[in-house]
Amino acid sequence: MTPLGRCDRTGSPAQESTTTTRLDEVPAVASRDVAITTEGLSRAFGDQPALDDLTIEVRPGEVLALLGPNGAGKTTTVRLLNGVLTPDTGQARVLGLDPIADGDALRHRTGVLTENAGLDDRLTARENLLFTARVRGMSRGEAERRVTTMIDRFAMGDRADDQTLGFSTGQRKRLALVRALLHDPEVLYLDEPTSGLDPAATREVVALIDRLAREDGRTVVLCTHFLGEAGRLADRMAVLHRGRLQAFGRPDDLAAELWTGLEVELDLGRRAAASLLDLLGSVPGVGAVAPSDEGAVVTIDDRARVPGLNRALVAAGVDVFATRPRPPTLEDVYFAIEARAAAPTPLPTATAAPAIDEVDA
Amino acid sequence: MNWPAIRAVIGKDLTAVRRSKAVFLPMLLVPTLLLVVLPLVIGLAARASGGSGAEVSGLLDRLPGGLAGPITSRPPGEQMLLLVNGYLLAPLFLIVPLMVSAVLAADAFAGEKERRTLESLLHLPMADKDLFVAKLLGAFVPALAISWIGFILFAIVSNGVAWPVMHRIFVPTQLWMVMILWVAPAVAALGLGVMVRVSARAQTAQEANQLGGAVILPLIFLAMGQATGLLLVDLWMAIAIGAGFWVIALWLIARGARRFDRDSLAAMA
Numbered sequence: 001m002t003p004l005g006r007c008d009r010t011g012s013p014a015q016e017s018t019t020t021t022r023l024d025e026v027p028a029v030a031s032r033d034v035a036i037t038t039e040g041l042s043r044a045f046g047d048q049p050a051l052d053d054l055t056i057e058v059r060p061g062e063v064l065a066l067l068g069p070n071g072a073g074k075t076t077t078v079r080l081l082n083g084v085l086t087p088d089t090g091q092a093r094v095l096g097l098d099p100i101a102d103g104d105a106l107r108h109r110t111g112v113l114t115e116n117a118g119l120d121d122r123l124t125a126r127e128n129l130l131f132t133a134r135v136r137g138m139s140r141g142e143a144e145r146r147v148t149t150m151i152d153r154f155a156m157g158d159r160a161d162d163q164t165l166g167f168s169t170g171q172r173k174r175l176a177l178v179r180a181l182l183h184d185p186e187v188l189y190l191d192e193p194t195s196g197l198d199p200a201a202t203r204e205v206v207a208l209i210d211r212l213a214r215e216d217g218r219t220v221v222l223c224t225h226f227l228g229e230a231g232r233l234a235d236r237m238a239v240l241h242r243g244r245l246q247a248f249g250r251p252d253d254l255a256a257e258l259w260t261g262l263e264v265e266l267d268l269g270r271r272a273a274a275s276l277l278d279l280l281g282s283v284p285g286v287g288a289v290a291p292s293d294e295g296a297v298v299t300i301d302d303r304a305r306v307p308g309l310n311r312a313l314v315a316a317g318v319d320v321f322a323t324r325p326r327p328p329t330l331e332d333v334y335f336a337i338e339a340r341a342a343a344p345t346p347l348p349t350a351t352a353a354p355a356i357d358e359v360d361a
Numbered sequence: 362m363n364w365p366a367i368r369a370v371i372g373k374d375l376t377a378v379r380r381s382k383a384v385f386l387p388m389l390l391v392p393t394l395l396l397v398v399l400p401l402v403i404g405l406a407a408r409a410s411g412g413s414g415a416e417v418s419g420l421l422d423r424l425p426g427g428l429a430g431p432i433t434s435r436p437p438g439e440q441m442l443l444l445v446n447g448y449l450l451a452p453l454f455l456i457v458p459l460m461v462s463a464v465l466a467a468d469a470f471a472g473e474k475e476r477r478t479l480e481s482l483l484h485l486p487m488a489d490k491d492l493f494v495a496k497l498l499g500a501f502v503p504a505l506a507i508s509w510i511g512f513i514l515f516a517i518v519s520n521g522v523a524w525p526v527m528h529r530i531f532v533p534t535q536l537w538m539v540m541i542l543w544v545a546p547a548v549a550a551l552g553l554g555v556m557v558r559v560s561a562r563a564q565t566a567q568e569a570n571q572l573g574g575a576v577i578l579p580l581i582f583l584a585m586g587q588a589t590g591l592l593l594v595d596l597w598m599a600i601a602i603g604a605g606f607w608v609i610a611l612w613l614i615a616r617g618a619r620r621f622d623r624d625s626l627a628a629m630a
Contacts, residue, residue: 045628084483084627103623107486118481122377134369135485163380176481 035060035187035219036081040090043076050076052243053090058236060186063213063220065234067227067334072240074223075115078189081221082110095186108136111180115192115223117172121165125156125175128164129182136183146182154178154208170201177208188212191223202229209233231330239334241341247333255328258336261287261299264306266313267322268295276318283312294321363491370487370495374469375503384468384566392457392507396515400446404522407441438526446519447531451540451599457511458549462504466553467569469496470560475567480630483623493621497553497614504549512541539599547606554613561620561629 036058043051051073058064066074079085081094083103092099097106119128126147133143151160154174164172173193180188193209194202206229213220213233224230230237231251239247247254266272272280272291280298281289285305289298300309306323313320328336378384432443473479482492512533519532533541556573563569 079627082484084480084623086624104486104488107484110484112481112484114480114484116477116480118478120373120377120476120478122380123373127373127376131369131373132485134372135366135487137365137486179481 033059034093035062036064036092036094036221038081038090038092041077041080041087041092042089043080043085043087049243051080051087051240054240054245055090056238056245056248058219058221060219061213061217062235063222063233065230065237066221066223066240067225067230067237068240069225069338071242073243074240075191076243077240078112078191078221078223082107082112082189108183109185110187110189111183111185112189113173113176113180113191113193115195117176119164119167119172119175119179122163124161124163125167126151126160128175129179132179133182138183150178150182168201169196170198170204173197173201173205174208177205181212185218187219187221189221189223192225193222194224194226194229202226206232227331227334237330237334239337239341241338244341246341247337251330251333252327254337255333258333259328261301262303263326263328264298264300264309265292265322265324265326266295266298266309266320267324268313269319269321270295272296276316279312279316280309283309285309362494363487366485366487367491367495367498370492371499371502374465374496374499378465378468381468384464388461388464388507391460392511395450395453395457396511397518400450400515400519401522403445404442404519407438407445407523408526439523439531442519442523442526443531446515446523447534448536450515451534451536454508454512454515454540455545455548458504458508458545459552461507462500462549462552463556463573464570465500465503466496466556467560467563467566467573469499470557471563471569472566474560474563474629475565477630479626483627483630489622490618493618497557500553500556501546501549504552505546508545508549509541512537535596536599539596539603544599544603544606547603547610550610550614551606554610554617557617557621558613561617561625 034057036056038054038056041051041054042049054073054077056064066077068074076085080087081092081099083099083106086100094106095109097109099106119125120131123131129147129150130143133146134140138146151157154177156171156175156178159167159171164175167175173196177190177193180190190209194205197205209220209222209229210233212218220233222230222233234251236248236250237254238245247257249257266280268276271293272295277289277291277296280286280296283305285301286309287299287301289296291297298309300306303325306325310320310323378388432440432448435443473482487495516532520527520530523531552573556569559572560569563572
């Protein structure tokens with residue numbers, strides 16, 4: 001599925017309306033309701049733009065997924081937001097602070113899990129944490145108490161006094177996450193938190209992040225190319241491609257921007273005959289119709305059409321085993337955006353199509 | 362300056378170095394060989410020579426009177442001890458602060474890139490200048506400490522082994538004092554300055570050490586020159602050489618400091 005611009009789920013161009021909405025258009029939010037805001041943030045390395053004209057806003061307590069392939073600009077974004085890199089143009093504010101002018105003050109209030117954990121393998125887990133705590137301004141006693149508390153909380157006591165050289169990738173990520181949380185940061189940047197982890201460790205880390213975000217109400221910026229964890233954790237997502245923001249919003253809203261209608265799978269016990277496809281096509285609200293091994297796949301303009309569709313089939317004497325609305329997954333949305341980014345076309349236009357969360361309610 | 366953070370970085374770096382045999386052992390072995398084993402062997406050899414100064418007379422003949430005078434005026438049995446432990450080892454001693462500061466600086470600067478710990482360090486609330494000072498002090502102070510402790514051991518060994526011959530304390534000489542208090546810190550700073558610059562380009566501590574090795578060679582040639590009488594280092598020349606090292610070192614460090622900023626470091630991380 002490679003929709004170019006706004007399409008219905010069968011790939012047909014959707015009807016344009018007079019209302020044009022960019023996917024990366026950001027609704028105005030009062031400054032007190034914003035944890036992170038960027039405006040035209042750009043940075044290049046040599047001739048290569050790493051981030052180009054990024055404008056987003058992240059609300060307090062929100063989990064934002066920065067999605068994109070390697071080299072999309074996710075890590076550069078985190079570095080710019082934490083004042084580690086200086087933008088070429090544009091500006092950012094995090095917790096009301098300028099990351100460049102107020103870098104140290106900001107970094108006291110943010111925590112970062114870098115992609116490669118960044119632990120000194122010659123130190124023990126406890127020493128790695130104590131070092132960070134001391135640099136973050138805790139007294140020796142306070143640092144020791146806090147580190148012990150966090151080690152207990154994250155169940156790392158059995159390895160606390162081992163050098164991290166022998167740690168598994170999962171243990172390293174967990175320790176790096178503990179380090180990022182030592183000072184109870186208001187904003188947490190997580191750069192590929194599950195890369196290199198086995199499925200069990202991935203599930204554990206994702207659950208941990210979910211808990212941290214939901215229970216503690218932190219603002220989280222999650223850089224990932226794993227759609228599963230983004231789907232589970234993120235409130236909104238920003239899709240980057242070669243440094244350019246391709247889409248920004250809730251996955252459901254982005255899907256609604258990309259496609260009209262709702263795909264429905266009809267399990268009729270066998271492949272639908274041509275006459276049955278004609279019947280389906282004549283039901284009010286049904287758009288595209290296609291046969292499938294189980295029966296047929298139709299596109300309807302509203303979830304409310306499903307009962308009528310069932311009634312029409314039953315009235316025609318067709319056995320209906322199941323009717324399954326199939327809203328687009330995050331994966332569908334992401335790859336549609338990526339495909340559009342790879343083959344740029346004029347920006348899509350919005351229609352009155354229902355949001356996916358409405359049709360799938 | 363954020364001294365608690367600076368102390369934390371220094372403490373972390375030194376703890377890590379202590380646990381790294383590849384870094385720590387050479388820092389112990391080279392000073393031990395140069396400042397303990399070598400004077401001990403020479404002292405024992407001088408004692409075994411039974412008071413004959415013939416072994417060193419050829420060399421002393423080639424030295425100018427001003428430098429050879431204090432040696433030739435002593436009894437023949439003391440001449441070798443005076444020449445070697447009192448004079449010839451002094452420039453060689455400079456290898457110790459140079460090597461230690463260079464190795465530690467390479468580990469502190471390029472090593473962070475090699476271990477991929479640089480980025481997490483840059484995300485900490487620590488000003489660029491504090492981080493730079495921490496990395497400098499973390500190499501400079503141990504280099505000086507090892508040099509000075511090494512010299513104390515050298516003085517104990519040299520005087521102890523020579524006592525049956527000399528019957529007096531002959532180390533430190535004036536030249537040694539200049540070397541210890543003036544030239545050695547300058548050389549340590551020079552090693553740092555070079556490593557700060559080299560580490561900006563090197564991706565690993567080993568690569569930085571190899572590039573920085575170009576610095577240590579002139580010092581070794583200086584020592585060899587001293588030993589063969591080709592290059593004479595008297596007191597004033599030692600002071601002048603020390604001043605020259607300080608100027609170059611401070612220039613290199615100042616240039617390194619100007620380029621030491623988060624943005625540049627992150628771009629390399």
